[in-house]
Structures are given as C-alpha cells and as structure tokens.
Amino acid sequence: xxxxxxxxxxxxxxxxxxxxxxxxxxxxxxxxxxxxxxxxxxxxxxxxxxxxxxxxxxxxxxxxxxxxxxxxxxxxxxxxxxxxxxxxxxxxxxxxxxxxxxxxxxxxxxxxxxxxxxxxxxxx
Amino acid sequence: xxxxxxxxxxxxxxxxxxxxxxxxxxxxxxxxxxxxxxxxxxxxxxxxxxxxxxxxxxxxxxxxxxxxxxxxxxxxxxxxxxxxxxxxxxxxxxxxxxxxxxxxxxxxxxxxxxxxxxxxxxxxxxxxxxxxxxxxxxxxxxxxxxxxxxxxxxxxxxxxxxxxxxxxxxxxxxxxxxxxxxxxxxxxxxxxxxxxxxxxxxxxxxxxxxxxxxxxxxxxxxxxxxxxxxxxxxxxxxxxxxxxxxxxxxxxxxxxxxxxxxxxxxxxxxxxxxxxxx
Numbered sequence: 001x002x003x004x005x006x007x008x009x010x011x012x013x014x015x016x017x018x019x020x021x022x023x024x025x026x027x028x029x030x031x032x033x034x035x036x037x038x039x040x041x042x043x044x045x046x047x048x049x050x051x052x053x054x055x056x057x058x059x060x061x062x063x064x065x066x067x068x069x070x071x072x073x074x075x076x077x078x079x080x081x082x083x084x085x086x087x088x089x090x091x092x093x094x095x096x097x098x099x100x101x102x103x104x105x106x107x108x109x110x111x112x113x114x115x116x117x118x119x120x121x122x123x124x
Numbered sequence: 125x126x127x128x129x130x131x132x133x134x135x136x137x138x139x140x141x142x143x144x145x146x147x148x149x150x151x152x153x154x155x156x157x158x159x160x161x162x163x164x165x166x167x168x169x170x171x172x173x174x175x176x177x178x179x180x181x182x183x184x185x186x187x188x189x190x191x192x193x194x195x196x197x198x199x200x201x202x203x204x205x206x207x208x209x210x211x212x213x214x215x216x217x218x219x220x221x222x223x224x225x226x227x228x229x230x231x232x233x234x235x236x237x238x239x240x241x242x243x244x245x246x247x248x249x250x251x252x253x254x255x256x257x258x259x260x261x262x263x264x265x266x267x268x269x270x271x272x273x274x275x276x277x278x279x280x281x282x283x284x285x286x287x288x289x290x291x292x293x294x295x296x297x298x299x300x301x302x303x304x305x306x307x308x309x310x311x312x313x314x315x316x317x318x319x320x321x322x323x324x325x326x327x328x329x330x331x332x333x334x335x336x337x338x339x340x341x342x343x344x345x346x347x348x349x350x351x352x353x354x355x356x357x358x359x360x361x362x363x364x365x366x367x368x369x370x371x372x373x374x375x376x377x378x379x380x381x382x383x384x385x386x387x388x389x390x391x392x393x394x395x396x397x398x399x400x401x402x
Contacts, residue, residue: 008198009191016188016331020181024360031131031353038350039128048167050345057343074349078177081356082338084184085331092202103262107203111332114209118216118339 008095012088019084023077030073037070057121086115127350133164135354142182142362147370148382149323151330152359153179153301154238158231158389161402166351168224168402172300173346176334178359179302183330185360186367190324197266197321200279200311201328204289208307208329209336211293216340219298228397231299235390241305243383258282268321277318285315297337300346302330 003011054060054072061075089112096104125133137159138152145152153175160171190196219227255278259265264282267274279285288310296303304326311322341347396402 005198006194009194009196012198013188013192016184016191020184020188020360024181024357027353027356030349031357034350034353035128035131039131040126043125043127043130043350045130045164045166045170045348045351048169051348052345055347055349056345071349074353075347078347078349078352078356079342081177081180081184082335082342085180085335089205089332092198104199104202107206111202111205111209114206114213115332115336115339118209118213118336119342120339121343 002099003095012091015088015091016084019087020081023081023084026077026080027074028077030070030075030077033070034074058119082119086112086119089115130164131350131354134160134351135358137163138178138355138358139362139365142178142359142364143366144362144378144382144385145182145359146186146363146366147375148242148379150238150242150382151179151182151302151304151327152363153182154235154305155386155389156355156359157300158235158393160355162389162392162396168227169219169346170348170351172219173341173348174352174355176300176338176341177347177352178356179300180331180334180338181356181360182363183302183304183327183334185363187324187328187331189367190327193324194269195320195324196328197264197317197325198328199262199266200264200317200321201325203262203264204286204307204311205329205332207286207289208293208296208333211290211295212297212333212336213340215294215297215299216337217297218294219300220344222298224402225397225400227299228393228402230295232390232394232397234295234299234301234303235386235393238305239383239386239390241309242379242386254278254280256280256282266321268318275318277321278316280316281314285310288314293333293336296330296333297340300337300341302334304330 055075061072061079093108096108141152141156157171157175160166161168259279259282264279267276292303292306307326308322311317312319
C-alpha cells in the first residue's frame with residue numbers, strides 16, 4: 001500500500017489535532033487538581049531553582065516512586081504535548097518507507113535521532 | 125498574591141498573547157516571555173520554558189488545519205527540520221551557559237525584528253524563478269491551492285535557506301520561542317517559496333523545532349508544571365479564538381498595534397537586561 005500525499009496530509013492533521021487535545025485535557029485536569037490543592041499558597045517563580053529531579057526526566061514523570069500527584073499529572077500532559085510533533089515525525093518515517101522514498105526515510109530518521117537525543121537527556 | 129491569583133493573571137495574559145499571535149500570524153511565543161518577566165517578575169528561565177511548551181501547542185493546533193488545506197509542503201518542512209532541530213539543541217544547551225543579561229539583549233533584538241516585520245505589509249508575489257537543481261533533486265518543488273486551481277512553484281537557494289534554518293533553530297532553543305518570523309524570512313525571501321506556503325510550512329516546523337529544545341529544557345528543570353499550565357491553556361484558547369475571528373478582522377490595523385506593543389516590550393527588555401534586572 002502506498003499512501004497518497006493527500007491521505008498523508010489528512011492523517012498528519014488528525015494526529016496533531018488529537019495529540020494537542022489529549023495533552024490539553026490532561027494538563028487541564030491536573031491544573032484543576034493543582035489549584036484545589038495549592039491555590040492559596042504563595043507562588044515561587046521569581047528565582048530560578050530548577051525543578052526536582054523526578055519532574056525532569058521521562059522515566060521520573062511517567063513512573064516515579066513518589067506516587068501520582070497534581071504536579072506530575074500536569075508534567076505528564078506537557079510531555080504528551082512534546083510527544084505530539086515527535087509522533088508526527090515517526091509517522092513520516094513510516095510513510096516514506098511505504099512510498100519507497102529512500103532519501104526522505106534517511107532525512108526523517110536524522111530528525112528523529114536529534115529529537116530522541118534531546119528527549120533522552122542528551123550528553124548530560 | 126497566591127497561586128490562584130497569579131494563575132488567573134497568567135491565563136489572561138496568555139489568552140491575549142495567543143489571540144494577537146494568531147491574528148497577526150506571528151505567534152504569541154515572542155510576546156509571552158517578556159510579558160511574564162517584565163509584568164509579573166517571573167524568572168527568565170521559567171518563562172522561557174513555559175513559552176516554549178506553549179509554542180508547541182499553538183503551532184501544532186494551527187498546523188493541523190493548514191496541512192489539511194494543502195498549503196504546507198511536508199518535504200520542505202522535513203528537509204529543513206534537520207537544520208532547525210540541530211540548531212535548537214545547540215541553542216538550548218547554550219541558553220544555560222549564557223548570562224540572563226545577554227539573553228535579554230538578544231531577546232530584545234528578536235522583538236525589534238518582529239515589530240519591524242509586523243509593521244510592514246506582506247510582500248507582493250514575485251515572478252517565477254528558475255529554481256535550484258538541488259530542489260528538484262530533493263523533490264521540494266510543489267503546488268498549492270488557489271481559487272483558479274493548483275499553482276506550481278519552484279524552490280531556490282536551498283543551501284542558503286538550510287543555513288538560515290540552523291540560525292532560526294538556534295535562536296528558538298536559545299530564547300524559548302518558535303522563531304517563526306525568521307523561518308518565514310528564510311523561505312519567503314531567500315528560497316523564494318510563495319508567502320502562504322512559507323508561513324504554513326514554518327508553522328508546521330515550529331512544533332518539531334520546539335520539541336527538540338523542550339527535551340533539553342525539561343532535563344535542565346526549566347519547565348515548571350504549575351507555571352506552564354495556565355500559559356499553555358491560555359495561549360491555546362487565545363489562538364483558537366484568534367483563528368475564528370481572522371477572516372473578518374482588520375489585520376493591518378491590528379498588526380500596527382501589535383508592532384507598537386512588541387516595540388515597547390523590546391525596549392523594556394533591553395533596558396532591564398542592561399541595568400542587570402533580569
């Protein structure tokens with residue numbers, strides 16, 4: 001099966017739309033939870049301290065040992081948002097393989113490698 | 125001020141930024157960071173993290189619509205994303221090494237550029253170019269829908285465009301913005317791609333470029349969930365609203381208003397950076 005460019009456009013459009021909607025729903029739900037729990041406490045955004053370790057890595061956000069809570073839920077939604085364009089690139093690799101377009105399989109794999117390098121923590 | 129109040133305030137500012145960004149076609153990423161830093165006293169790194177994530181949301185949302193309309197050129201986007209993602213990762217690493225004052229001045233310069241771009245009308249379409257052999261080789265030439273049926277175009281100066289995209293990616297990673305204005309300049313002015321194709325393809329690329337920096341930002345602890353939540357949701361809501369109103373809006377007047385706002389933010393940003401307040 002060789003998908004036409006038109007079909008590819010339709011699927012990419014749907015992928016981006018539903019990815020953003022899902023992420024926004026998770027962020028919104030986590031946000032309500034966060035406001036109920038911490039709404040009346042003073043914020044601490046003026047001085048940069050950096051986030052705790054478990055909110056900085058995919059593994060910590062998805063399967064931490066400290067139990068599920070609101071800040072982690074929002075962070076999970078934000079990771080889903082970051083994953084949306086990455087999923088689009090993964091889908092493009094598959095499409096170019098099906099279209100037997102070797103040059104673009106290679107180009108897309110380079111982009112995917114850069115993304116995975118960055119998301120996995122790079123050279124830290 | 126407690127968390128509830130600052131969240132509501134951030135949400136409102138973000139709705140306004142997303143709304144204006146969608147109406148003027150410049151995206152709200154470039155105004156939300158200075159607004160957070162200058163008006164609400166938020167740390168520059170946290171503000172950059174929140175803005176970068178919001179840019180992924182608004183650009184992916186808009187790209188979903190444009191891709192289906194058939195304006196975006198996915199091959200051009202994919203090919204140039206090599207340059208923008210590598211640039212973005214380099215920029216994001218550099219952001220941690222550069223002092224906030226220098227970042228602030230750079231930010232001010234980018235804002236001045238955005239103000240200048242939005243004050244000018246769209247350039248008139250140019251007569252067809254001969255194109256670059258490399259563009260044919262990479263199958264970058266394409267067509268886009270017009271009322272009179274599809275119109276073909278050819279792509280020029282592929283190497284220059286590719287190099288400029290590295291710079292656009294680096295600026296994006298360094299400052300936590302989409303740098304859509306720079307991407308459009310590279311495609312429209314240098315690669316001679318039709319304006320509508322340039323803007324929609326730039327939008328399509330912004331999500332992937334920002335995702336490349338976002339990994340680094342996340343690992344460095346720039347992304348605070350409580351702060352980012354109202355900014356992402358506000359910008360997304362504002363941009364959806366802006367896109368709905370767009371067909372009937374007086375965009376030239378709006379663009380001039382936006383240009384003035386951005387200019388004031390630019391001056392403030394540079395002033396705060398130089399006086400060491402960032």
